[in-house]
Amino acid sequence: MKPTTAQSLARVQSGPETNWQQQYRDSITCLETLCSALHLDPAELPVSTAADRQFPLRVPWNYVRRIQRSDPNDPLLLQVLPHAQEENESEDFRMDAVGDLKSVLAPGLLKKYNGRVLLLATSRCAVHCRFCFRRHFPYSSQNPRRDAWLGALRKIAQDSTIREVILSGGDPLVLDDGELAELVRQLESIPHVMRLRIHTRLPVVIPARINSRLIEWVNRSRLKTVLVVHVNHPREIDSELQEKLTELSHARCHLLNQSVLLRNVNDHPDTLAKLSEKLFDSGVLPYYLHLPDKVQNTMHFEVREDQARKIMDELSARLPGYLVPRLVKEQPGHPCKTPLGLR
Numbered sequence: 001m002k003p004t005t006a007q008s009l010a011r012v013q014s015g016p017e018t019n020w021q022q023q024y025r026d027s028i029t030c031l032e033t034l035c036s037a038l039h040l041d042p043a044e045l046p047v048s049t050a051a052d053r054q055f056p057l058r059v060p061w062n063y064v065r066r067i068q069r070s071d072p073n074d075p076l077l078l079q080v081l082p083h084a085q086e087e088n089e090s091e092d093f094r095m096d097a098v099g100d101l102k103s104v105l106a107p108g109l110l111k112k113y114n115g116r117v118l119l120l121a122t123s124r125c126a127v128h129c130r131f132c133f134r135r136h137f138p139y140s141s142q143n144p145r146r147d148a149w150l151g152a153l154r155k156i157a158q159d160s161t162i163r164e165v166i167l168s169g170g171d172p173l174v175l176d177d178g179e180l181a182e183l184v185r186q187l188e189s190i191p192h193v194m195r196l197r198i199h200t201r202l203p204v205v206i207p208a209r210i211n212s213r214l215i216e217w218v219n220r221s222r223l224k225t226v227l228v229v230h231v232n233h234p235r236e237i238d239s240e241l242q243e244k245l246t247e248l249s250h251a252r253c254h255l256l257n258q259s260v261l262l263r264n265v266n267d268h269p270d271t272l273a274k275l276s277e278k279l280f281d282s283g284v285l286p287y288y289l290h291l292p293d294k295v296q297n298t299m300h301f302e303v304r305e306d307q308a309r310k311i312m313d314e315l316s317a318r319l320p321g322y323l324v325p326r327l328v329k330e331q332p333g334h335p336c337k338t339p340l341g342l343r
């Protein structure tokens with residue numbers, strides 16, 4: 001049975017929960033519930049029910065706890081709220097902005113770059129990020145399910161140039177640890193695969209996802225493992241997340257972060273500097289800062305390239321080089337993410 005708002009609120013105020021699956025199931029999917037938890041009046045918010053239908057609201061309570069009450073412009077809220085501006089359209093903003101469909105090797109397996117493949121392990125996510133470039137991806141035809149892994153695993157085994165397998169989605173950590181351990185075991189049986197990378201935002205919204213079972217299969221693997229978390233704003237890192245990331249950083253696992261540069265969320269050098277420092281305090285190094293892809297319905301997050309370079313100039317002048325993420329954008333047909341130099 002779904003908990004009532006009052007029960008969920010009681011739970012959210014009572015501190016960190018331990019069972020991530022329960023938290024995943026209990027996520028908020030209703031705009032009114034979100035608004036009442038945040039003391040906001042839905043009638044006064046710039047929300048769009050059309051946007052909510054196209055890509056439904058979904059956010060775990062744990063993340064909602066980090067959103068400032070009564071602030072319609074909270075940078076964490078803006079990442080999850082179906083916004084009226086999502087209805088803005090422009091010919092420049094397309095459904096398959098990054099040209100993914102041209103790189104499909106097998107259902108759920110993309111190879112765009114040398115030596116590494118992206119395996120869409122699941123189409124599910126714990127949070128629906130409004131800026132997501134996969135909101136229009138035709139997951140059902142790409143079949144990122146367990147039965148489809150067989151075809152993907154066969155392809156990976158046949159191509160000895162593949163050194164690294166990147167689990168993506170959706171969010172691969174939505175899968176339970178038994179499934180993941182089994183998938184990793186199958187990847188380990190392919191001799192030329194040396195590295196495993198996991199791209200995930202799940203621990204950011206439900207820190208309890210980092211638990212002893214996860215750490216166990218990571219530690220056991222012969223593959224060198226890299227976990228890339230997706231944190232966009234320093235306020236997303238609360239003490240629970242910090243603790244969990246630190247725990248994981250002590251495992252056989254390298255921790256990196258990638259962010260998306262988003263207007264009104266993190267498009268300021270102060271915000272990004274604070275983010276890098278908080279990440280490092282938790283054992284995580286910044287990796288990429290992505291210019292948002294030009295995806296339909298996400299235009300209101302766009303940061304212009306010259307503006308982005310200016311922010312990077314200031315960030316670089318403030319931080320040691322290892323805390324400055326690389327500003328990149330994705331261009332269809334390029335052999336790697338395109339780095340954008342300083343001005």
Ligand SMILES: *Cc1c(COP(=O)(O)O)cnc(C)c1O
Nearest residue numbers: 110111112113116117118166337
């Ligand atoms: C971004 C991406 C990668 C990883 O690129 P790195 O530069 O190694 O982080 C791999 N495959 C695809 C399809 C990608 O979009």
Ligand code: SF4
Nearest residue numbers: 125128129132170201
């Ligand atoms: S978790 Fe990642 S894939 Fe899922 S909606 Fe957010 S940005 Fe998109």
